[in-house]
Amino acid sequence: MIGLRRKSLKRKLLIVSAIFLPLLLLVFSLSLGTYAISLNKVLNIILAKLTGLQSALLSGPEANIILNIRLPRLLLALLAGAAFSVSGASLQSLFRNPLVNEYILGVSFGAGFGAAASLVLLSRTFPPQLLAFACGLMAVVLVLLVSEGARNTMIAVLLTGIIVSALFQALLSAIEFMASPYALQSLFFWLLGSFSQATWSDLMWSAPLIVVGLGLLLNLSWRLNVLSLSDDEARSLGLAVKRERILIICLATLITSAVVAIAGIIGWVGLIVPHAVRGLVGSDNRLVLPLSAGFGAGLMLLADDLIRIFSPYEFPVGILTNLVGIPFFLYLIKKSRASWS
């Protein structure tokens, strides 16, 4: 019996690697780029910055590249990977459906439309995160309202999600049509999904939202376990099912929208990462959520690194995740066909 309580070695190793893998990748990625900077120098610059010591290094061009160009970009990649993965894992538990993720539920395109509308119609200084969140939430609520009460909710949610996404894509096109040619170009590249334009001022709004949302979701992991049971069971076990479900949907939408608002639409990460993690450690969200955060962050960073290494032009990371994610999604559909009837 005691054996059931003890944390296994595999579990410990996974937790340690989920923490250190993204950090190691971060340091390594900082040295990567068209302007090569040695790992040694990277570490010294970070150390100097962290300790607040005055160092000649900090005034050099390397420090500027690392601290003002690469660091915000890489941090955004880390946060995006963690946010998509955790929101995906949370939504899958909540909807009792392994195929659901923020992209399927229309959140991505809702948030994309909101951010675009904010940038084009409101002032550029107004944080786009706000409208992104509002529209992302609108999309998911629309999906829920339409698919509610359907006999096969799995198919109903998927279908409604596609339609709602299409609606927000149409709205996006309308916004693009209204935008000036200059704005249109930046809008176009932003929508394809990329971290290349990240700045500290973007992160200033998004990072706190993502960190707080992630923190709360990670602390809701046990509730997510219970909410994955039937409504009757969860309620009889003492949960306020409706309220807790709304809270979790809002948090998942919040962190997704905060990323989409500055990095554009990057789909499928929230499908792939939690699925792989569940394959490794089982279904317990107390483990699935933090591991998804760590590995999702690492994977996103790795994807961005690959792009920076192999593509002379900034190939949008959103296209890459689509090219990997959609075949994977099809594979999952094929595999889970039995439970569809």
Add this chain to the structure above:
Amino acid sequence: MLVRIIKLEVNYDNFQLRVENLQFSPKQVSVIIGPNGAGKSTLLRSLAGLTRLPPGSVFIDGRDLSAVKGGERAALVSYVPQEHTAALNFRVFDFILMGRSGYLGIFSTPSRSDYQKTEEVIAYLGLEALAGRKCLELSSGERRIVLIARALVQDSNLILLDEPTTFLDLKHEMEIISLLKKLAVDRGKTIITSLHSLDLIPRLADFLVMIKNGRILAAGETGEVFRSELLASLFDFPVRVVEAEGQPLLLR
């Protein structure tokens, strides 16, 4: 745990359950029977606080259930659904541990004492061999026992069960029946369950409730209510209760 129903009315699409007055005694096994769609599940769900209850319609130990919410209600009454269909494949131990959720704050995870409670229940039911397995690997009978274990971990004095023996073979059916009896006698639990197999009633039920078309047809001590004419009118089918080896026996 005295359970009282006064003027309970629950409306569904085309169905209405109405109970004027019904009382379940503590530390007894009460069984609810009736034809399909008679309202057995609705009655159980109402007693579990899972339907919209009019204020002052259900009292558990003098407390108005409609005013008891969340974790407090979970500590008062637990509910064992008929079938558990899982989306996620939890380890049996963690699944049983979920019975502690009502005692936890929304942002907390189970503590050492919750684990202890779960281990106690697993030992009491002799489920050690199952604890490390995955829920989706369990047989139908094992799954029922695990659901009952979760209800015991919840630590309420009132346990409601919806058809706990349906689809079970004879051996597992008897296991569940003797467990329910044991929980009432040894642990002082108040058990209210619906039941499909009428032949088990004399063995299990201290108290019997007959329900038909959303109304109570009869309720009373099993010896008084388990009679040919009542059963026949309950199921619209001629059944007879005879005596065999000192036990009432149902003939159809």
